[in-house]
Amino acid sequence: MTQLFGIDAAEVRALAGAVSDEDAADVFARAAWSCIAEPGDRVAGALVAALGAADALSALLAGEPAASIAPRVDVEERMVADLTQALERWMPRLLLPDVRRALTQAARFRVRLITPDSESWPTGVNDLGAHTPLALWVRGELPALAHLDRSIALVGARAATGYGEHVAMEASAGLVDRGYAIVSGAAYGIDGMAHRAALASKGVTVAVLAGGVDRFYPSGHDALLTRIVESGAVVSEVPCGIPPTKWRFLQRNRLIAAMSQATIVLEAGWRSGSLNTAGHAVSLGRPLGAVPGPVTSAASAGCHRLIRNYGAACVTNADEMAELVPTDVPMFRDEVPSPHHSEQSRLLDTISDRAPRAAADLAKRSGLSLAGVHALLGRLELEGAVVERDRGWMLAPPPKKEKPLA
Amino acid sequence: MTQLFGIDAAEVRALAGAVSDEDAADVFARAAWSCIAEPGDRVAGALVAALGAADALSALLAGEPAASIAPRVDVEERMVADLTQALERWMPRLLLPDVRRALTQAARFRVRLITPDSESWPTGVNDLGAHTPLALWVRGELPALAHLDRSIALVGARAATGYGEHVAMEASAGLVDRGYAIVSGAAYGIDGMAHRAALASKGVTVAVLAGGVDRFYPSGHDALLTRIVESGAVVSEVPCGIPPTKWRFLQRNRLIAAMSQATIVLEAGWRSGSLNTAGHAVSLGRPLGAVPGPVTSAASAGCHRLIRNYGAACVTNADEMAELVPTDVPMFRDEVPSPHHSEQSRLLDTISDRAPRAAADLAKRSGLSLAGVHALLGRLELEGAVVERDRGWMLAPPPKKEKPLA
Numbered sequence: 001m002t003q004l005f006g007i008d009a010a011e012v013r014a015l016a017g018a019v020s021d022e023d024a025a026d027v028f029a030r031a032a033w034s035c036i037a038e039p040g041d042r043v044a045g046a047l048v049a050a051l052g053a054a055d056a057l058s059a060l061l062a063g064e065p066a067a068s069i070a071p072r073v074d075v076e077e078r079m080v081a082d083l084t085q086a087l088e089r090w091m092p093r094l095l096l097p098d099v100r101r102a103l104t105q106a107a108r109f110r111v112r113l114i115t116p117d118s119e120s121w122p123t124g125v126n127d128l129g130a131h132t133p134l135a136l137w138v139r140g141e142l143p144a145l146a147h148l149d150r151s152i153a154l155v156g157a158r159a160a161t162g163y164g165e166h167v168a169m170e171a172s173a174g175l176v177d178r179g180y181a182i183v184s185g186a187a188y189g190i191d192g193m194a195h196r197a198a199l200a201s202k203g204v205t206v207a208v209l210a211g212g213v214d215r216f217y218p219s220g221h222d223a224l225l226t227r228i229v230e231s232g233a234v235v236s237e238v239p240c241g242i243p244p245t246k247w248r249f250l251q252r253n254r255l256i257a258a259m260s261q262a263t264i265v266l267e268a269g270w271r272s273g274s275l276n277t278a279g280h281a282v283s284l285g286r287p288l289g290a291v292p293g294p295v296t297s298a299a300s301a302g303c304h305r306l307i308r309n310y311g312a313a314c315v316t317n318a319d320e321m322a323e324l325v326p327t328d329v330p331m332f333r334d335e336v337p338s339p340h341h342s343e344q345s346r347l348l349d350t351i352s353d354r355a356p357r358a359a360a361d362l363a364k365r366s367g368l369s370l371a372g373v374h375a376l377l378g379r380l381e382l383e384g385a386v387v388e389r390d391r392g393w394m395l396a397p398p399p400k401k402e403k404p405l406a
Numbered sequence: 407m408t409q410l411f412g413i414d415a416a417e418v419r420a421l422a423g424a425v426s427d428e429d430a431a432d433v434f435a436r437a438a439w440s441c442i443a444e445p446g447d448r449v450a451g452a453l454v455a456a457l458g459a460a461d462a463l464s465a466l467l468a469g470e471p472a473a474s475i476a477p478r479v480d481v482e483e484r485m486v487a488d489l490t491q492a493l494e495r496w497m498p499r500l501l502l503p504d505v506r507r508a509l510t511q512a513a514r515f516r517v518r519l520i521t522p523d524s525e526s527w528p529t530g531v532n533d534l535g536a537h538t539p540l541a542l543w544v545r546g547e548l549p550a551l552a553h554l555d556r557s558i559a560l561v562g563a564r565a566a567t568g569y570g571e572h573v574a575m576e577a578s579a580g581l582v583d584r585g586y587a588i589v590s591g592a593a594y595g596i597d598g599m600a601h602r603a604a605l606a607s608k609g610v611t612v613a614v615l616a617g618g619v620d621r622f623y624p625s626g627h628d629a630l631l632t633r634i635v636e637s638g639a640v641v642s643e644v645p646c647g648i649p650p651t652k653w654r655f656l657q658r659n660r661l662i663a664a665m666s667q668a669t670i671v672l673e674a675g676w677r678s679g680s681l682n683t684a685g686h687a688v689s690l691g692r693p694l695g696a697v698p699g700p701v702t703s704a705a706s707a708g709c710h711r712l713i714r715n716y717g718a719a720c721v722t723n724a725d726e727m728a729e730l731v732p733t734d735v736p737m738f739r740d741e742v743p744s745p746h747h748s749e750q751s752r753l754l755d756t757i758s759d760r761a762p763r764a765a766a767d768l769a770k771r772s773g774l775s776l777a778g779v780h781a782l783l784g785r786l787e788l789e790g791a792v793v794e795r796d797r798g799w800m801l802a803p804p805p806k807k808e809k810p811l812a
Binding site: 163166167291292293294295296300301304307308313314315316317320327 | 569572573697698699700701702706707710713714719720721722723726776
C-alpha cells in the first residue's frame with residue numbers, strides 16, 4: 001500500500017481531491033501547513049518556498065532536526081535558531097487528525113483550497129514575500145477571485161457613524177459601477193456596508209475572514225456572508241474549525257491589503273484596526289486613500305491621521321478612489337528615483353533602540369528637514385519599524401510571537 | 407513759496423502729517439500712487455522701487471514720456487511698452503483733488519498711512535516683490551500690526567455651514583490662546599466668525615479690506631469692524647472713498663496670504679474665492695492648511711481639493727494649524743534640494759499655449775510620472791500658470807488687465 005506522509009496515499013488523494021483539483025500531495029501538505037503554522041509565519045514561508053510544501057512536511061514528519069533542515073532553506077546561521085524555535089511551536093500542532101478534520105469539514109461546507117498553482121490564486125498576495133499565505137480556503141465562487149485583479153479594499157471602523165455608512169455605501173456602489181470588485185473584512189460597520197452595497201449593485205465582493213470559513217464571524221453577519229458566498233467569495237488563510245484571534249485579525253488585514261489594488265479607509269478612530277490594514281497597504285507599496293469627515297467626529301480622526309501623516313490620498317468619491325489604482329498609462333516612474341529610501345536609511349541610523357529622541361533631535365542628527373523627518377517617522381510607524389514614546393521616537397521592539405494554540 | 411508736486415509744500419506736509427509721521431513727500435507720493443495705480447500693479451511697483459515714490463510721481467507730473475522713464479527702471483526693452491500702457495491707464499487718475507480728498511478723508515477717520523519705512527509695516531508683504539503694496543491705509547491700532555509676525559490667516563466661504571462656523575470659532579480661539587494674531591477678510595461666514603472668536607478671546611485680529619477703510623464692507627459687518635478697530639486693525643491698500651471691485655478682492659487676498667505666516671482654509675466650495683488666497687499662499691511659499699469636512703458637504707469640496715491636489719496640509723485643530731508655522735528649530739532644508747523646480751521646468755516645457763494636452767500625454771513628453779504631473783499641474787494651476795480646458799492643459803493666457811476706473 002503506497003503511503004504519503006505516513007498514511008494511505010489513497011486517503012490523501014481522497015481528502016485533497018474533495019477540496020481541490022491540484023496535485024494531491026501538495027494540496028494535502030498545504031492544508032497541513034495551514035493547520036500547523038499561524039498566518040504570516042515567516043519561517044514556514046521560507047521552508048515551504050525552499051523545499052516545497054510536501055517535502056517540508058515530510059521533513060517535519062521524519063523528525064529531522066533544525067540543524068539538518070536549515071542549510072537547505074537558507075545559508076544564514078540564524079535560520080538554525082529560527083527553525084529550532086519554529087519546530088517547537090509547530091510540533092504540538094503536527095496532528096494528522098486535525099488535518100483530516102480540516103479537510104473533511106471543508107468538503108462538507110463546499111470549501112475549496114487554493115494554492116499558488118491554482119488558476120484562481122490571487123496573485124497580489126505573492127507580493128507578501130516570505131509572508132505569502134501557504135494556502136487559501138475559499139467558500140463561494142472561485143471565478144469571483146479572478147475579479148481581484150481589478151479590486152479595491154474598502155475598510156473602516158466597526159463603530160461607524162451614519163455618515164460613514166452612507167459614504168461606504170456610495171463608494172462601494174460607485175466602484176462596482178466602474179467595474180471594481182470590493183474586498184473587505186465582513187466586520188460590522190463600514191466593512192458590512194461595503195459588502196452589502198456591492199451585492200445590491202450586483203457587484204463582485206470578497207470577504208476575508210480571520211477564522212475558518214465554516215463558521216462565519218461575526219455571527220450577526222451570517223446572512224450577509226451567506227449571500228456573499230452565492231456570487232462572491234469568503235476567504236481565509238486558516239482552516240475550518242479555527243477561531244479568529246487578535247493575531248489572526250492583524251494577519252487577515254495584510255491579506256485584504258495584498259489582494260486588492262488599493263485600500264481605502266472610510267472611517268476610523270484614532271487607533272482603529274483599519275489603520276493596520278492601511279499600514280500593510282503602505283508596506284506593500286499599494287495606493288492608500290482615506291475619506292475625510294467632520295473634524296468634530298472621532299470616527300474620522302484615523303482617516304485624517306492617515307491623510308496628514310501617512311501620505312494617504314484624500315478621496316471624496318468613487319471617481320477619486322478609482323483614480324488611485326494604477327492604470328496602463330506609461331508611468332516612467334523609474335526615471336525619477338524616489339529619494340525616500342536613502343533618507344529613510346539616514347533617519348533610521350539616528351533612531352536608538354534604547355534612548356527615545358525627539359523629532360527635532362533626529363532632524364539635527366540626520367541632516368533632514370523636520371517636515372521630512374515627521375513624514376518618514378509617520379511611514380515607519382505605520383510599518384511598525386519605530387514607536388513614539390513620551391520623550392521621543394525609538395526603534396520598535398521585535399514583534400510579539402503569537403502563543404501556540406492551546 | 408516752496409512747491410512739491412506742483413503744490414504748496416506746506417499743504418503737502420499738512421496733508422501727509424495728518425496721516426503719518428514719516429517723510430511728508432514720500433507719504434504724499436505714496437498716497438497719490440495708491441490713488442493712481444490699482445493694487446498689485448507690477449509696473450508701478452517697479453517704477454517706485456527704481457525711482458522712489460516721490461521721484462516717480464514727479465516724473466509723471468512732469469509728463470515725461472515712457473521712452474525717457476523706462477531706461478531708469480529696467481534695461482529690458484519691454485519696459486517701454488509696459489510703461490506706455492501704464493501711463494495711459496494712470497494719467498486719467500493723476501488728479502490732485504482725488505489725492506487731497508483721500509488724505510483729508512483718512513485724517514477724518516483717524517486712518518494712518520504706513521509705508522515700507524514705517525515701524526509697523528508688515529514685512530511679510532515685501533515677499534510680494536514687484537507686487538508689494540506701495541502703501542497701506544490702516545484704521546485702528548498700529549501696534550496691532552506688530553503681531554502679524556506671529557499670525558495665521560483663517561479664511562473661508564461666505565456661505566459657511568454651522569459646521570464651518572463652529573470649526574472657525576474653535577480654530578480662531580485656539581490660535582489666539584497659542585499667541586497668534588488672526589488675519590482675515592471680514593466677509594460673512596468663516597471670515598466673520600474668525601474675527602469674532604478672536605475678539606471674544608481677547609486676541610489681536612486684523613481685517614484686510616478690498617475697498618477703502620472709511621466705509622466698512624460688507625455693511626452688515628459694520629459693528630464687527632468697529633470692534634476690530636478698537637483693539638486690532640482694519641487695513642486696505644486702496645485709499646478712502648474707493649469701493650471694492652472683483653480685481654481688488656483678488657488683490658486683497660494676496661495681502662491676507664502675505665501678511666500672515668500660514669493660511670488655513672476652513673470651508674470653501676469647489677470654486678470659492680478662498681482658493682485664490684490659498685493660491686497666493688502657495689506662490690509665496692507660505693504653509694497652506696485646509697480643514698476637512700463631510701464629503702457630502704459642498705462647502706468642504708474646495709478644502710478637499712486643496713488637500714488632494716494642491717499639497718495643503720490636512721489640519722483638524724488649532725494645534726495642527728499652529729504646527730504649520732515654521733519655528734526656530736533648525737530645518738536643514740537646503741541640504742535636501744527640492745526636485746520640484748527642475749521637474750516643473752521639464753513639465754512647463756511640454757505645455758503648449760495653443761494646443762491643449764492631456765496629463766498622460768504630458769507625462770509621456772516630460773518623462774515624469776502621471777502622479778507627478780498631476781501634482782505639478784495642480785500647483786501650477788493654483789499659481790495661475792496653466793489652465794485646464796476640455797481637451798487638456800494649456801499655458802495660461804496673460805492676466806487680464808483691470809480697466810481704468812471710470
